[in-house]
Amino acid sequence: MDIKSNQSTENRPEGDRILDAPYVFTDIPMYLEQLKTEHSWVKNDRNAITVYKSEKITIVLSILKTGAVVSDHSIDECLSFQVLSGELKVETQGRVFYTTPGQMMTFHAGIAHSIQAISDADILITTYKG
Template sequence: MEIKTNQATKNRPEGNRVIDAPYVFIDIPRFVEQLKNEKSWEKNDRNGITVFKSSGMTMVITALKSGAVLNHQRMEEFFTLQVMQGEIQTETDGKIIQSIQGQIAVFHPNIAHTILALSDSVLMMTTYVCP
């Protein structure tokens, strides 16, 4: 298996990291600290980092400031959303659901949803394609 890495960028100079290999260990607290210490967090209402990416699955840790909105229109993949810190509100299919730390939501493909951060929050979002 080919090992894939992300390269450093101007906005993320310490960005070199393995994102796909036979095994990938993810230090969530370190990534959350990194997100909240970057200039993007100071300037914007969100900041995110891809921590795993293969041909069928992507995992992203996203920090949201209170009031930030993520509008996902009909994603083609399965989607999971784990609240790691804070509180969010998800609107989907005419329903509004509030979620707090430790809760997970799972969406089948093509289910539109909108996420509102009710407080500063950290989410682990995963998309994956089922064979």
């Protein structure tokens, strides 16, 4: 198996983060702290970092400020997210859910949903090809 890492960017010049290997250790608290110190968090209502990416699975750690909205989101892959902190309002197919730490939601590919941060929130998002 080839080991894959990210490329450095203007926002993350240190780069060289392993994204795919026989195993990938992820220090979630460290990444949450990093996200909250980056310029993107200061100027926007959200920030995110990919912590794992293979041909079938992508895992992203995301932080949302109170009031941040992801409207009518739909992707061609299955998706799940777990709330690590904060509260989210999730709307899908005419239903409304309020998710809190320790809860997660899972969607089949193509299912539209909207997410609003009721409070500052940290979430772990996983997409996977079914």
